Amino acid sequence: MVNRYQEEGWKEEMRIKLDVNNMFVDQVGKKNGFTKEKVNDLQDKLTAAHQAIQEAKEDGQLGFMELPYTQKTIIKEMKEFAEQKKGEFKNFVVLGIGGSALGTIALHTALNHSYYNLNEEARKGHPRLFVLDNVDPTRLKSLLQTLDLEETIFNVISKSGGTAETMSEFLLVRDLVAKELGEDKVANHFIATTSEDTGNLIKIAKQEGIKTFYIPENVGGRFSVLTPVGLVPAAFCGINIEELLAGAEYMDQICKTDDIWQNPAYLNATLQYLADQAGKSMSVMMPYVHGLKDVADWYRQLWAESLGKRENRAGEVVNVGPTPIKALGATDQHSQAQLYMEGPYDKVITFLTVDNHEEDVTIPGGYSEISGVSYLGGHTFNQLIKTEQSATELALTKNQRLNCTISLPEVNEFTMGQLFYMFELQTAFAGELYNINAFNQPGVELGKNYTYGILGREGYEDMKAEYDNKSEKNSNLII
Numbered sequence: 001m002v003n004r005y006q007e008e009g010w011k012e013e014m015r016i017k018l019d020v021n022n023m024f025v026d027q028v029g030k031k032n033g034f035t036k037e038k039v040n041d042l043q044d045k046l047t048a049a050h051q052a053i054q055e056a057k058e059d060g061q062l063g064f065m066e067l068p069y070t071q072k073t074i075i076k077e078m079k080e081f082a083e084q085k086k087g088e089f090k091n092f093v094v095l096g097i098g099g100s101a102l103g104t105i106a107l108h109t110a111l112n113h114s115y116y117n118l119n120e121e122a123r124k125g126h127p128r129l130f131v132l133d134n135v136d137p138t139r140l141k142s143l144l145q146t147l148d149l150e151e152t153i154f155n156v157i158s159k160s161g162g163t164a165e166t167m168s169e170f171l172l173v174r175d176l177v178a179k180e181l182g183e184d185k186v187a188n189h190f191i192a193t194t195s196e197d198t199g200n201l202i203k204i205a206k207q208e209g210i211k212t213f214y215i216p217e218n219v220g221g222r223f224s225v226l227t228p229v230g231l232v233p234a235a236f237c238g239i240n241i242e243e244l245l246a247g248a249e250y251m252d253q254i255c256k257t258d259d260i261w262q263n264p265a266y267l268n269a270t271l272q273y274l275a276d277q278a279g280k281s282m283s284v285m286m287p288y289v290h291g292l293k294d295v296a297d298w299y300r301q302l303w304a305e306s307l308g309k310r311e312n313r314a315g316e317v318v319n320v321g322p323t324p325i326k327a328l329g330a331t332d333q334h335s336q337a338q339l340y341m342e343g344p345y346d347k348v349i350t351f352l353t354v355d356n357h358e359e360d361v362t363i364p365g366g367y368s369e370i371s372g373v374s375y376l377g378g379h380t381f382n383q384l385i386k387t388e389q390s391a392t393e394l395a396l397t398k399n400q401r402l403n404c405t406i407s408l409p410e411v412n413e414f415t416m417g418q419l420f421y422m423f424e425l426q427t428a429f430a431g432e433l434y435n436i437n438a439f440n441q442p443g444v445e446l447g448k449n450y451t452y453g454i455l456g457r458e459g460y461e462d463m464k465a466e467y468d469n470k471s472e473k474n475s476n477l478i479i
């Protein structure tokens with residue numbers, strides 16, 4: 001059987017598009033807009049960035065670029081496992097945080113029914129999905145009170161295998177499962193997705209006989225949505241994971257060119273970089289598709305953790321990084337838009353739009369004598385939300401605000417695969433333009449180490465001493 005994602009015509013039809021017209025002088029004026037010459041002036045830097053990406057890829061450092069090809073080999077295992085467990089469990093819970101949760105949330109919001117957990121028919125026999133992504137005790141307890149443990153499988157996801165939030169949740173749930181269902185049931189109620197060789201989670205999983213899936217060593221957490229981190233929960237929900245990978249592969253093919261004007265990941269990275277250099281460091285992502293709202297959340301981590309850096313590759317202090325902001329159309333037209341239209345000229349707005357919403361609803365007519373209401377009748381909600389986006393885009397452009405649009409023909413697995421891959425490559429390319437390491441997160445590690453120290457982890461005593469010392473000094477300014 002030929003799948004639709006194997007047909008060239010369908011793939012072309014489903015190609016996502018980047019429209020950057022409103023980043024240029026013709027549309028937003030000389031003061032804020034760029035010229036093509038300005039982009040072309042960067043050519044040496046762009047060529048060097050492309051070469052650096054190619055070399056790092058060949059050197060095996062950019063594992064995310066291999067995923068559309070390597071992960072195909074474990075699709076069968078993931079799907080068979082999900083199929084086998086489907087009847088046994090009614091709830092699938094992800095215990096993970098940051099890159100170990102945000103991709104799954106984005107996939108779920110985009111590709112599952114909008115009320116998936118409440119609509120049994122829409123779930124087609126697949127389990128309900130819950131992703132904690134936090135350790136708030138009230139929320140945690142509420143979830144555990146809501147779920148029947150007997151019917152619940154927990155996917156513990158941690159690349160490092162040591163993140164305090166995730167491992168605490170695991171300790172709690174493992175204890176409950178053992179006490180309520182019996183020690184002999186523990187292995188069956190857990191899946192561990194982690195590094196194959198390093199960290200404590202793999203040790204525990206092996207000791208307990210828990211089913212494991214592996215995150216390739218050369219793929220960092222925030223680049224891991226197309227590994228078992230995102231693919232296993234997706235397979236449990238019946239999302240077509242082959243098509244997701246096929247979408248990523250298609251975008252990889254599109255982005256092979258070093259011609260900046262043909263490569264959407266490179267072009268978007270370059271324009272965002274130029275905008276930041278010109279003082280527009282607030283990078284707002286504003287989907288006009290409710291299902292894509294969590295893509296903006298996923299992207300926030302990707303862009304922020306990758307590009308927010310104190311030092312460049314030469315070890316100089318540079319303190320760079322644009323600030324990613326998530327917004328949602330049309331909702332935030334009634335919250336943030338005023339600021340975007342008239343506040344400081346420090347933002348770039350990226351719209352995410354869809355050509356065809358999966359469903360459409362016509363607005364019924366009524367109140368013909370009240371023209372301020374009756375004009376709505378006969379239009380569809382598809383028209384309404386699209387018009388709102390076009391109107392906001394036009395108003396921003398008229399106010400000389402930089403903006404661009406990424407449009408998806410449909411929201412489906414193939415277009416989502418393209419989107420994830422494009423943003424990941426865009427981030428890696430932007431890292432080269434900033435001349436920073438986009439793949440570490442030293443600032444976050446420092447906070448993690450203080451947490452370990454304060455909670456008494458062996459080897460982190462200095463962190464605890466520093467914290468105690470600082471807390472004392474600060475105490476007299478609390479009113």
Ligand SMILES: O=P(O)(O)OC[C@H]1O[C@](O)(CO)[C@@H](O)[C@@H]1O
Nearest residue numbers: 098099100158159160163221444
């Ligand atoms: O998958 P892990 O190792 O538990 O890490 C979770 C998250 O913590 C971070 O290391 C820091 O926030 C992220 O980069 C990562 O996605």
